[in-house]
Amino acid sequence: MDKKKLSLVQFKRVRLNEKQLRNFTGFLKTKGRVYAPHRKGEKSFSFQEVDDPSKVVFNYPRTILPLKKFFQPPIETLLEFTINDNSYELPDIDNKNKIFFGVHSYDMQGVLRLDYVFSRGEPEYNYLKRRENSTFIGISFEPDEYHFSGSVGIDVENTEGFSIFIDIVDEDNYVVFACDNTGEELLKEYGIKDFESGEYKLKEREFKAKLKYHYGRLPQIFEKCYNYDVWKKVSERCLGCGNCNLVCPTCYCFDVEDDVDLKIEMGSRTRRWDSCMLNEFAMVAGGENFRKELYQRTRHRLHRKFKYITDHYGYPFCVGCGRCSQYCPADINMVEVVNDLIKEHEEREKVYV
């Protein structure tokens, strides 16, 4: 299966103006809770529940946090216990209908990758239950200086996972594609009777940021790069703050902690997002730490994106959203790091061939 081009041409489509698209967003609220991008700061955006459809932002570069926050919340209660009698209850997991409106293709791919990790081996009920009954409506974006999803096989118009995909032609012109039955039913219920089909010409969208190699060639780099100089060079600037993990759609590592009330009678066992870039992450008894150096942790993070899980998943676990680059306080840029690895690889191979 090639995720690259699921051609939009095969889908029924309809053209809506801005007002109609906002109305459609309002209509979706009758079907479940609707989440969509909202403006947060001057230049930042965030997925929030839609209250007023006029506040939804259609054209945005990326949200600060990806969709994982809805399926694996930053802090999640696993158990609620009473200490004295050793009893506990499992919290209810909310699996009511949710519609995610205005999702970019790479963020959808991030969700599909989390589905993979939480359903393989011992499937995890908490994630999978919360993930049930979710419908995704995709939207196109104009790649900025940080996006490089094209280099990891995810086009702007990749529709995998979406029930509906919206191509933004201009501010008042949206082409809405029904990608599956759910999507088509939603559009029909909203009142769309006539769909168009046949040729559709997509905008040309160029990624400004690009990996030097196609993702298919990256395993060749990650097979060899374990002792490259790049790791140490990068980590000279890295602060080890863990921001890159928190904003990443495919980072899901967590810590588990018990919290108790002031009377020490009741409490809850919670899990929270954790970061493999933090020093304590891999520390064991007696303070021994098998990744105590920053370069080892950077290397571990990138191997999780391009090698370890990729070896059995088949595609990079990095979806090219550019968040880790944009939100890194030390300006460490994922594309630059990978391209530097490629460069070092080429230099070394030349020397040793």
Added chain:
Amino acid sequence: MDTVLAKEKKILYAPEISEIIEAKFLTATEKFFKIKLPGGRDLKHIPGQFVQVSLFGVGEAPISVCSSPTQKGFFELTIRKVGMLTEKIHELEAGDKIGIRGPYGRGFDVNAFKGKDILIIGGGIGIVPLRSLINYIIDNRNDYGRLIILYGAKSPSELLYRDELKMWEEREDIEYHVTVDRSDENWKGNVGVITTLIPPLELDLENTIAAIVGPPVMYKFVLLALKSKRFPEKNIYMSLERRMKCGVGKCGHCQINNLYVCQDGPVFNYLEVKGLEEAI
């Protein structure tokens, strides 16, 4: 890609509240617990596997099962006091309750070891998971060849399971060697690190399995000692310890390069971890 959405409600993180039926100190820092699962159900573990032990309000930690699965109706743990949780667990007595999840991980492949000589090398608290294997072999003694046990501790007062050590020493069908780093006035045995026990051994190299568990530094030296005996690497098994938060391959804490200690281990064949910088 096959995504299994929630079909059955199996909560990975829900412990079973179990009863401590016996608790006693083995040393100043190690306490032994006999535990009964609800209804006296068997844990059905394999030697080398671990459980997640929890106390509400304090937390959860991976602890090796130290009893053999041949014993039914209960299982045993030996817990060293090192921090918050283990300190609280040390306060528990018979009749108290404790949460258990598991068994988890990959243990020793006792079926594949059948017919072979078994060389056990345990350093310090490393003897804990090995006791499960040793007792399993003792209970199925005819299925295995020689049973050689090397045990090293810092001092005589840190030796665990002393009644059993005596039994191992006395049995004709067990070759038991023990050493301590520092002796005391009553100690008459070997003094020195555990690796000093290896050179004198006469082994049928091709037909011997080595099972090693100990602190991280011990592995390096034991491996070197085995190497100089030309012990085949493919016959070496070891159990590794990492920080664990979930025990089921999700939280990421136990990862050694591409391996999850909680799922791919804690018992590894040496060849699986040999080239991995983060392993030993």
